[in-house]
Amino acid sequence: MTRLDFTQPPFDVLSSSERESLKKQTQIRYLAKNEALTAEDNHYFYVVLKGRIQQTLNGDELHDFAATNFSNDWFDARKQPVDEMGAPLYANDPATHDASEFSQEHSSTEYRYHALEDSLLLQVNSEAIDRLSVQNRHIRKLLSGELAERMQAYSERSYSSGSPLYPDYSLGSSITGTQAESQQLMLQPVTAIRMLDVHTISETATLFEAARTMTKAGLKHVLVKRTPTVERHPTRSHQSNLGILTDADICRAVSDQIDMSTALCRDYAKFKLHTVSHQQDISEALLAMIRYRVHRLPVLDENEEVIGVLGQSDLLAFLSHHSQLITLQVEQANSIESLKIPVEHIGQYIRTQHNNGIKIGVISRIVQALNAHVFAKLWRLIVPDMVYENTCIIVMGSEGRGEQIMRTDQDNALIIRNGFSDPNLADYAETFNHALAEMGYPLCEGNIMMTNPLWRQPLNRFKSEVSLWFSQKEPEHAIWLSSLLDASYVCGDERLLEGLRKHLQIAHRSADPMFVRGFAQAALQFGEVNQWWKKFVPLIGKPMPQEIDLKKAGIFPLVHGIRALALENDILEVTSTKARLKQLASLGVITPKRAETLNETLEFFMARRLDIALATDNKLAREVDPAMLSALERDLLKECLNVVKSFKNELRQRYQLDIA
Template identity: 35%
Template sequence: MIDVDLSQLPFTLIDDEGRDHVRRGMDIAYFDRDEIIIEMGQVGESVFLIHKGEVAELDPTLPASSARIGHYTAGDLFGAISILNGKSRYRFQAEQECLCYVMPKALFTKLCRHHPDFENFFKQSLSHKARLMTEKRAEGGVTMAGFMLAKVSECMREPLIMDASTDIASAVRQLNDSHADSLLVKTQSEFGIVTKTDLLNGIVLNNYEHSSPVVDVAHFSLVTVTPNQYLFEALVLMTRHKVTRVVVMEQGELKGVVELTDVLSYFSSRSYVVSLQVEQANSLDALAAASQRTPELVNALMAQGVKLRFAMDLLAALNGRIINKAWSFVIPEQYHAQSCLMVMGSEGRGEQILKTDQDNGLILADDSEWPSLADDMNALTQTLIQLGYPPCPGNIMVSNPEWVGTVSQWKNNIAKWVSARDGDSLMKLAILLDAHGVAGNPQLLDSVRAALFERCSRDELLLSYFARAALRFSTPLTLFGSLKKPQHGIDIKKGGIFPIVHGVRTMALERRINATSTLDRLDALAEDGRLDRRFADDLGEALSLFTELRLKQQLQSAEASTEQRSNRVVVQELSSLERDLLREALHIVKDFKQRLSHRYHLEYS
């Protein structure tokens, strides 16, 4: 029996007896440097697990400079797809002397018959494999504390409903009898919500009589979720909208209510503590203290295995609240309704995990009058620096007059950039396309975005110029074999993140999609039929993988300044499964770039 480590996927998908069969049925084979292990077109006869050495996956139909499409090192497995497909699509060749464990076809097919999950692993998309990796981490001792798995339906309360004509006194008695903090008010056409605080303010501050109808103190702008949404999403919504409860609706039907206290019974209170500190901050010093705790929250979320999308949503909501609070401290209230503060870049897309440079701008109503505008914008920039948001090296900040203007001025800028179509103009269009309003009047941004869509979405020539940037950086698949030293690595931002973000941004511009998050844009493109749902999911998982690998690298050097944060990932430091996922994710990027090239005629540019 061969002593081989079978503690990694996909061997964890078979039982102990199956793993014993593997050890008894495996052999060891030696391959010399440059020896072909599997030839393209060869019938699959064995599965190989590398013990020592490196193997290249080659496409002999391509030029030598681009023939390498994969690279395998110790712990990697290859040859299974050749068996499942009948023959090998590519050549596998030893790059140096190799020792491999060899599993014969008969044993592999027997394992597939008896363990469907094992067989399915080789047929699954990137998104399924990424989920397996997350589950594996949880089994390895990283507690998820329900972050990913808990659904709203698991902890929603039965709704307490009262007719709109019910008097306030009866509503108070009903709340006390039910030990509830809120009730829903039913009118002929909609539901409203009333809390104990609303009732108290109605009687004490607004002088309502005890006999007044409860509908007079109700709020009808409800924050809603569905029963099947993740509970973590409810927490994000509460943070974003500054509420302590959400109403559960399904296809227009009321299902229940989720209170913040219910959510906290599932989650570590750390995220709420930071949110609470932000909301309770009554000075810039207090706000800065809360802001400084966000890296601590990032570490906690990552340690607990929270799905990256949820973590990004929560941190985007928190950063938005911090910036909104700073705005309220610095900007006089009379200017709030006639202006919109927008954040752009990764913050605008909601994809910022660690704080990065400021990327912000200001939209003013055409009839606004703001004599102290320049001074106030300089003060806001300095305040954000105080809160841990460094100044933008490209000077894309409200302290730069170029990024402050009325609605009409912004529309004129868009027309000028579209006409110029040079690199700087296209960059500015991309920056504006990712803008998200965090303070002031969001309708001003809606007006500017509508003008951006009107100018660009049907302009085929502009879209071609705009999309071209997605192909600027090569996909680093062929670099794997040369990464010998830990200090080397691949630039995951240029090679993986940017092509997905900008390619999806281009498609969103063409389809007039208002969402700014890349993952939300992918969902919208799939619903629109512009992307196959499976491919959209795989692009989203690839982006999440790249972001997580980069975040790990950055958290390891958390003491470094923003400028020193690395976008490079050293392949040799990754686990076997992570290398497999990275390789597959980069193939998806390569495929996406080919699709972009075809759609926007980039092969002729």
């Protein structure tokens, strides 16, 4: 092939006129084996049509760009090396040097390109690429030097003039015309949805007055204002001093046969009110409704005043998504067998949302809430009320962080109230874990489940174990602490988890200051993935298979390294990697830009794992064959692995991990 292939990214997003314009700005360039591009050649953009080109920096081999049976790599020879902060690698300002001195220094930090075999390149005029970048935002993002922008362009999966951004040869399913719209809808602010009017009455108003207010306003709820007191946390008035009374509460009062003209609203209203900020996006509102099983969310402005109420029906009408239908199925399940139906629907929901181009972080958080709903309902079906009220189920690992998509190993525990006992607790735990296994959540190979007595204990015993794990240096102690640091509430008495989390903070502050250093060391245990691209270069027309373990090479180093930074900085109240990065950035530990890059990198690895799982039905999917990726995906994979490498180097320096 000696022409530009417009079916492959990044050029598949061009309009017909843009394609014709670009064709006029290209020419074929031949490089014999070992021949290098000259300094003048470095002002162009290249597509590898045949052969293989190697990129070097100061004599070190960095990347290979090749033409494969699946897609052709490209590179922008104008791109110059920068450090993790985006600054040029050369340290001195050219204004302080004469031209010859700067030219010599600058040339030593330029990328070099030479042919490893006879190669054909399509040389594209740089001015044409620049014009396209100005005209076409998709091209601009795809060729951006900012990884976050390129990730955004990749996740959008949008159309440009009828040409799919990612055609069928990429991992995952083909794209439909509604995908970009679905993605954009989920990222709209909650104020994009019509909100219900705010009607507030006093806590001392009667239920009759509340019912009359609802009828007059045409609503099925009314907000209830409670008089602020010190005991009710005046700094969190929207949580403690504002409640909601619904038509269901009125019906409950009627069934109790109380006098509606004398009964007070405060006796029937719910004051633990869940809210959303007007700045949060729709996906966060949907997540809150699923997680807390509520049908209405008051929306707060910057002063934390209620500006409207977001109703479930309005939200669903806006999105036309069906995650809330799964929630309804879970609520209506009256047996373990009937609970299997919504669990299967969760898998279908994941596939649909991923094919619709919804970001992996949004899907994973919603799936976490749906799974928690299933686990809570299952526990309700198994245990009597007394056990439910005196225990707390938590999930850990990727499920606790909200970063698990497909159903992999269970990681759960049962915290028991001090002094409470039930002779059947072990049997309840056995039933719970094995019922989940039958639903497709495999048993944990490491036995981090409530069937293990270590993970089914009273709160005080859990605290003693945590103190022991911080004081000793057994390998399994770091694993157990990592699990517990990711713990997320599922059901029961949440105060039990809060008490354990506070003890984690106390135990860490009392531990050896060098503890975090050893804890962070695990992020480096799997080594580097270096020059993997050489392994899939075509050999007699066929690529050699060389799979990369995405969990070992990318996900685990990022997750555990960020977990270690969070532990060092007493960030224990949040468990997701994204939330930890946000707080690390707010404390100045890392820059906001670096936090965004690390999060986008993690989500790229997660999305690739999901692609593999959906394509192969392999729920433990970890390995990706680079030869099966598009050129764009390979390029992003290289970039993301470089981000992981630089992050691991930051950990080495911060914790002096190369020093014995």
